[in-house]
Amino acid sequence: MRVAFAVIAALALAFLALPVVAIFLRVSPATLVRELGDPVARDALVVSLRTSALAQLLVVVLGTPTAYLLATRRFRGRSMALTLVELPLVLPPAVAGIGLLAAFGRSGLLSTSLAFTQSAVVLAVAFVAAPFYVRTAVAAFEGVDATLVDAARTLGARPWRVFARIALPLAASGLGAGLALSFARGLGEFGATIMFAGSLQRVTQTLPLAIYAEFAQSFDVALAIGALLVAFSFTLLLAVKWLRSDWISPSRFAPSVSS
Amino acid sequence: MAALRLDLSVALRTFRLQLALETERETVAIVGPSGAGKSTVLRAVAGLVKAAGTVEVNGRDWSSLAPERRSVGFVFQDYALFPHLSVRGNVAFGGPPGDVLERLGIEHLAQARPRELSGGERQRVALARALARRPEVLLLDEPLAALDPHTRDTVRVELRATLRELGLPTLVVTHDFVDAAALAERVGVLVDGRMVQMGRADELIASPATPFVARFAGGNVLHGRARRLGTLTSVELSDRTVVTSTDAAQGDVAAIVYPWEVTLARTPPTDSAQNHVRAVVSSVVPVANRVRVTVGTVTAEVTAESARRLQIKEGEVLVATWKATATRLVAL
Amino acid sequence: MSLLAVFAAASLTAVFPGIDRAPRFQFGGSDQLAFQIRQGAPADVFASASPKYVQQLHARGLCSKPKVFATNTLVLIVPRANPAHIRSVYDLRRRGIKLVVGAPGVPIGDYTRTLLTRLHLRSALSNVVSDETDVKLVVAKVALGEADAGFVYRTDVKPAGKRVIQFALPVRAQPTVKYELCVPTKRKHPQLAARFVREVLSKRGRAALKAAGFGLP
Numbered sequence: 001m002r003v004a005f006a007v008i009a010a011l012a013l014a015f016l017a018l019p020v021v022a023i024f025l026r027v028s029p030a031t032l033v034r035e036l037g038d039p040v041a042r043d044a045l046v047v048s049l050r051t052s053a054l055a056q057l058l059v060v061v062l063g064t065p066t067a068y069l070l071a072t073r074r075f076r077g078r079s080m081a082l083t084l085v086e087l088p089l090v091l092p093p094a095v096a097g098i099g100l101l102a103a104f105g106r107s108g109l110l111s112t113s114l115a116f117t118q119s120a121v122v123l124a125v126a127f128v129a130a131p132f133y134v135r136t137a138v139a140a141f142e143g144v145d146a147t148l149v150d151a152a153r154t155l156g157a158r159p160w161r162v163f164a165r166i167a168l169p170l171a172a173s174g175l176g177a178g179l180a181l182s183f184a185r186g187l188g189e190f191g192a193t194i195m196f197a198g199s200l201q202r203v204t205q206t207l208p209l210a211i212y213a214e215f216a217q218s219f220d221v222a223l224a225i226g227a228l229l230v231a232f233s234f235t236l237l238l239a240v241k242w243l244r245s246d247w248i249s250p251s252r253f254a255p256s257v258s259s
Numbered sequence: 260m261a262a263l264r265l266d267l268s269v270a271l272r273t274f275r276l277q278l279a280l281e282t283e284r285e286t287v288a289i290v291g292p293s294g295a296g297k298s299t300v301l302r303a304v305a306g307l308v309k310a311a312g313t314v315e316v317n318g319r320d321w322s323s324l325a326p327e328r329r330s331v332g333f334v335f336q337d338y339a340l341f342p343h344l345s346v347r348g349n350v351a352f353g354g355p356p357g358d359v360l361e362r363l364g365i366e367h368l369a370q371a372r373p374r375e376l377s378g379g380e381r382q383r384v385a386l387a388r389a390l391a392r393r394p395e396v397l398l399l400d401e402p403l404a405a406l407d408p409h410t411r412d413t414v415r416v417e418l419r420a421t422l423r424e425l426g427l428p429t430l431v432v433t434h435d436f437v438d439a440a441a442l443a444e445r446v447g448v449l450v451d452g453r454m455v456q457m458g459r460a461d462e463l464i465a466s467p468a469t470p471f472v473a474r475f476a477g478g479n480v481l482h483g484r485a486r487r488l489g490t491l492t493s494v495e496l497s498d499r500t501v502v503t504s505t506d507a508a509q510g511d512v513a514a515i516v517y518p519w520e521v522t523l524a525r526t527p528p529t530d531s532a533q534n535h536v537r538a539v540v541s542s543v544v545p546v547a548n549r550v551r552v553t554v555g556t557v558t559a560e561v562t563a564e565s566a567r568r569l570q571i572k573e574g575e576v577l578v579a580t581w582k583a584t585a586t587r588l589v590a591l
Numbered sequence: 592m593s594l595l596a597v598f599a600a601a602s603l604t605a606v607f608p609g610i611d612r613a614p615r616f617q618f619g620g621s622d623q624l625a626f627q628i629r630q631g632a633p634a635d636v637f638a639s640a641s642p643k644y645v646q647q648l649h650a651r652g653l654c655s656k657p658k659v660f661a662t663n664t665l666v667l668i669v670p671r672a673n674p675a676h677i678r679s680v681y682d683l684r685r686r687g688i689k690l691v692v693g694a695p696g697v698p699i700g701d702y703t704r705t706l707l708t709r710l711h712l713r714s715a716l717s718n719v720v721s722d723e724t725d726v727k728l729v730v731a732k733v734a735l736g737e738a739d740a741g742f743v744y745r746t747d748v749k750p751a752g753k754r755v756i757q758f759a760l761p762v763r764a765q766p767t768v769k770y771e772l773c774v775p776t777k778r779k780h781p782q783l784a785a786r787f788v789r790e791v792l793s794k795r796g797r798a799a800l801k802a803a804g805f806g807l808p
Contacts, residue, residue, distance in 0.1 A: 101735065101737060105735065105736070105737050106674070106736055106737055107735060107736035107737065115689075115737045116689060116720035116721055116737070116738075117720075145339070147335055147337070147339045148339050148341060150302075150305075150307050150326075150333075150335070150339070151333065151335055151339040151341075152341075152352070153305075153306075153307065153325075153326040153327050154305050154307070154326055154327075154329075154331050154332070154333040154389075155327075155352050155353035155388065155392065156327050156328075156353050156354070156392060157327055157352070157353075158327050165352075166341065169343045170342070170343060197721075198691070198720055198721025198722075198723070198732070199694070199721055199722055199723070199724075200719060200720060200721050200722055201722070203720075204720075204721070205722075212724065213694055213722065213724065215623075215626060216620070216622040216623045216625065216626035216696065217622065217695075217696040219626075
């Protein structure tokens with residue numbers, strides 16, 4: 001039986017590895033590097049990096065206080081709030097895109113002129129990536145020893161000081177892991193972006209959108225962009241693992257839809 | 260105006276903690292079995308737990324103040340040192356540390372991280388941190404529990420001296436009677452949320468209010484029925500042995516005999532005013548420079564010297580003897 | 592027994608099932624469909640909105656000789672509410688209009704650019720906010736009211752119904768839009784494929800195409 005399981009495992013791992021490896025083997029490294037010089041690829045890289053940076057800033061600035069509140073206070077509607085935070089995780093990206101249009105489109109609930117702008121990309125990325133950060137952040141804050149918080153209070157620390165000098169530093173590596181996950185998800189975002197922001201080179205065409213626009217015209221450019229995204233994803237995965245080893249996530253995340 | 264006045268009522272899981280206490284600039288130990296609500300008393304004074312009633316310090320009512328506004332120094336059971344700060348960072352967290360590092364002899368550890376410190380050093384850092392803000396009340400939760408026996412003895416002595424020197428109203432929670440007796444001027448015994456006795460350690464030993472107090476203070480507790488016989492009381496124990504006491508009591512009683520008031524011999528006493536039990540030695544345990552010997556239902560504590568002289572061995576028969584005056588009776 | 596697989600340009604979405612309900616249809620941008628066929632996708636029939644892609648496949652020996660089966664013309668559509676107050680194609684020169692077109696390489700995208708060049712309106716391209724990968728997405732964004740205007744095929748207007756208003760475009764500027772189909776050499780159902788092609792080219796098929804607004808060769 002052990003042999004059978006080993007064979008199955010080998011097949012499974014090969015299945016997971018093959019698409020990634022294939023990207024790098026299909027054309028020579030020289031071709032990959034050259035195609036990355038293509039304007040479509042370069043413009044997509046700039047758009048992706050800019051929108052990702054802004055989106056993650058939004059996620060951290062809004063998500064950190066939210067996660068802290070959810071982790072440290074018990075209030076009515078808390079489990080509802082937690083479910084809401086996780087919602088984008090289970091929503092198909094295309095549905096997220098439609099939702100964003102329905103909410104912020106010109107004929108949407110809150111009529112704005114955001115659709116088709118780079119800000120729309122930022123919003124779409126923030127929407128789908130936020131749950132990755134907030135979920136991890138809540139667990140990280142919950143993992144901060146409550147006795148340390150008590151000690152800080154008896155030493156005269158007001159709520160802000162407890163947050164900034166105790167909770168935040170002690171949760172930091174967990175927050176970092178969450179941010180890396182969020183970043184990875186955001187970089188790969190496609191469905192919501194293409195719906196809500198459209199696809200226009202230099203403005204809204206991110207790396208994944210560029211792959212989609214190019215694959216039928218120029219497969220090599222699409223491959224090169226794909227290789228770049230693999231490299232990014234791998235780096236982020238390493239970052240998550242390294243940060244997580246600093247911080248063991250407790251399993252006492254409050255009950256919610258997916259856990 | 261008392262330095263510290265408490266009148267608390269806190270609902271706990273299976274009972275209600277109800278405590279009234281007044282102290283001046285002295286140390287009061289709160290002892291009792293685990294789960295009795297001892298730590299809750301400290302947390303209520305610090306404001307970390309909601310309590311109905313009053314907490315008054317130096318005439319000011321703290322009851323509506325949040326913990327960060329109360330002037331307490333709290334030393335937690337596992338010290339709760341901030342792992343990401345140095346010793347200096349920890350001690351200075353509440354404010355400028357002044358000379359507290361020097362006073363407690365830890366200035367040479369200022370740059371160290373908590374994880375690099377020994378148990379005794381951590382205890383001193385925790386104390387320094389609690390004192391840095393010049394608190395009006397000091398709260399210590401099991402200050403010696405996390406220490407190994409050897410360190411414990413030295414730290415106990417140091418802590419006692421420090422507390423005397425500080426002269427602050429202090430509450431010490433501990434499950435160990437010896438610690439309580441050493442550190443505090445008064446000892447209160449808390450059982451199931453109620454204070455069953457409060458007084459000096461020697462008072463608790465001399466006149467325990469309940470069998471629990473006696474056992475807690477280290478005494479043998481023997482159950483039986485008492486009958487007056489002239490000036491003495493005769494108690495028939497559950498194993499039919501009869502002991503005599505100079506205390507007056509009637510009916511169901513607990514007879515309390517302290518180990519260090521029991522002597523051991525190979526032959527019964529000739530004086531009938533002595534109580535004795537002749538039984539098999541079931542355990543011999545050396546404790547510091549004494550030996551605890553359990554003979555039947557009675558544990559005696561004798562010097563190592565005496566134990567050696569008698570050549571006490573487990574399994575042999577010995578006679579444990581004590582005076583009628585050393586038999587304290589508590590009505591049940 | 593698996594169904595006939597027909598890969599067809601997005602603009603044929605409404606009309607092809609009307610000609611034959613049975614096959615399994617895959618509609619999309621003709622360039623993407625051609626790509627999939629090159630990668631080995633199991634298409635039995637390929638109908639493209641531009642000769643370019645079928646000719647390319649034929650040149651590589653990947654499909655039979657293409658046959659023209661329909662033509663089309665381009666129109667300009669705006670949402671019913673016409674938020675940008677567009678009255679003709681020349682208004683597209685105005686700055687700030689949200690114009691949605693097909694991506695370069697997608698037939699509708701190439702046709703649109705040809706048209707705009709012929710009208711000397713290439714400057715309108717600076718108003719493009721999104722390059723869509725098939726014409727149905729262009730229709731959708733205009734119909735939703737998110738875009739101010741878009742270029743689509745005449746045949747796309749009826750399915751969009753009252754949600755859009757169309758503007759005819761000068762005939763002299765219209766590019767030649769020829770729909771061609773072919774049978775990929777790796778087809779699984781040669782008989783069924785041949786039958787489908789015959790149906791499209793038959794009188795009934797042509798009538799259906801005409802009713803939908805296509806031109807006939």
